[in-house]
Amino acid sequence: MSSSTLRTLTTPKRALFTCFLLTIGIGYIMALLYLFLVDFDPHQKMGMNASEGISMKYGGQQGKTRLEAALRGSMSDRLDPGDKQEIIQWIRGGATANGYEKVKPNFEKNCMACHSAKSGLPVPPLTSFEEVRKVTQIDTGASLSQLARVSHVHLFGIGIIFLLTGAIFALSGVSEKLRLVIIILPYVTIWADIGAWWITKYQPVFAYVVLIGGGFMGLALALQILISLWEMWFKNVKLIPADVQRET
Structure with a gap:
C-alpha cells in the first residue's frame, strides 16, 4: 500500500495545511518585526551592533x-x-x-x-x-526567574509549532535524509538559542550563538513551509491544452 504524500492529499486537506502554514509563516514574520522594534532598533540607536545588544539584554551593562x-x-x-x-x-x-x-x-x-x-x-x-x-x-540584565519564564514558554510554544509543521513536511517527497535534517534542525537550533540566553548572561561571546541559532531556526521553518506549499500545489502540475480539454 502506497503511503500518502502532500501531492496525493485531498484538496480539503491541502487547503487546511496551506492555511495553517501561511498563518505560521506570517506569525513568524510578525515576531521578527517585534524583535527588531523592541530589541535591535533601540540598541542600534545606542550605537550597538546585534551581538552587543543581545549581550546587554541578557547580561546587562x-x-x-x-x-x-x-x-x-x-x-x-x-x-x-x-x-x-x-x-x-x-x-x-x-x-x-x-x-x-x-x-x-x-x-x-x-x-x-x-x-x-x-x-x-x-x-x-x-x-x-x-x-x-x-x-x-x-x-544586571535578565534575572534567572525571567530567563526561566521566557525559556519554558518558548520551548513549549515553538516545540508544538515545529511538531505540526514538521508533521506536514514529513509527507513531502524529498529524500528521507534531507527530511530528517530539516525536521530535526529547528529543535537543535532552539535548544542552542535558548541555552545561549543563559550562558550569555555570564559570557557575552555566546550572543553570537543566539544569532546563529535564531537564523538557522528561521531557515528551517522557511524550508518546511515553502517545500510543503510547493509540493501541495505546484509540483508536477501539468497544464492540459485547451483543445485536449474540449476533446475530453
Missing part, C-alpha cells in the same frame, strides 16, 4: 545603570548637555533622595511628558523619586 545607559544612548539628544551631566553625576553619587530634589526639574522638563503613566507609552515612568530609583540600579 556591568557598572552602568539603565538610566545612564539611556542618557548616553537612545535619549542622549533629548536633554541639554548640562541637564544630562547633572543627572549622571547624581546617579554616580548614589542617586540619593536628597540629591533628587536638585535634578527633579531636569526630569520634569525633559522626561515626564513621555515617561509617565498618562502618556500610555511602553516606557518606565519617571515622575517620582521611587520610580526614578528603579532605573538607577546597576543593570
Whole structure:
C-alpha cells in the first residue's frame, strides 16, 4: 500500500495545511518585526551592533545603570548637555533622595511628558523619586526567574509549532535524509538559542550563538513551509491544452 504524500492529499486537506502554514509563516514574520522594534532598533540607536545588544539584554551593562545607559544612548539628544551631566553625576553619587530634589526639574522638563503613566507609552515612568530609583540600579540584565519564564514558554510554544509543521513536511517527497535534517534542525537550533540566553548572561561571546541559532531556526521553518506549499500545489502540475480539454 502506497503511503500518502502532500501531492496525493485531498484538496480539503491541502487547503487546511496551506492555511495553517501561511498563518505560521506570517506569525513568524510578525515576531521578527517585534524583535527588531523592541530589541535591535533601540540598541542600534545606542550605537550597538546585534551581538552587543543581545549581550546587554541578557547580561546587562556591568557598572552602568539603565538610566545612564539611556542618557548616553537612545535619549542622549533629548536633554541639554548640562541637564544630562547633572543627572549622571547624581546617579554616580548614589542617586540619593536628597540629591533628587536638585535634578527633579531636569526630569520634569525633559522626561515626564513621555515617561509617565498618562502618556500610555511602553516606557518606565519617571515622575517620582521611587520610580526614578528603579532605573538607577546597576543593570544586571535578565534575572534567572525571567530567563526561566521566557525559556519554558518558548520551548513549549515553538516545540508544538515545529511538531505540526514538521508533521506536514514529513509527507513531502524529498529524500528521507534531507527530511530528517530539516525536521530535526529547528529543535537543535532552539535548544542552542535558548541555552545561549543563559550562558550569555555570564559570557557575552555566546550572543553570537543566539544569532546563529535564531537564523538557522528561521531557515528551517522557511524550508518546511515553502517545500510543503510547493509540493501541495505546484509540483508536477501539468497544464492540459485547451483543445485536449474540449476533446475530453
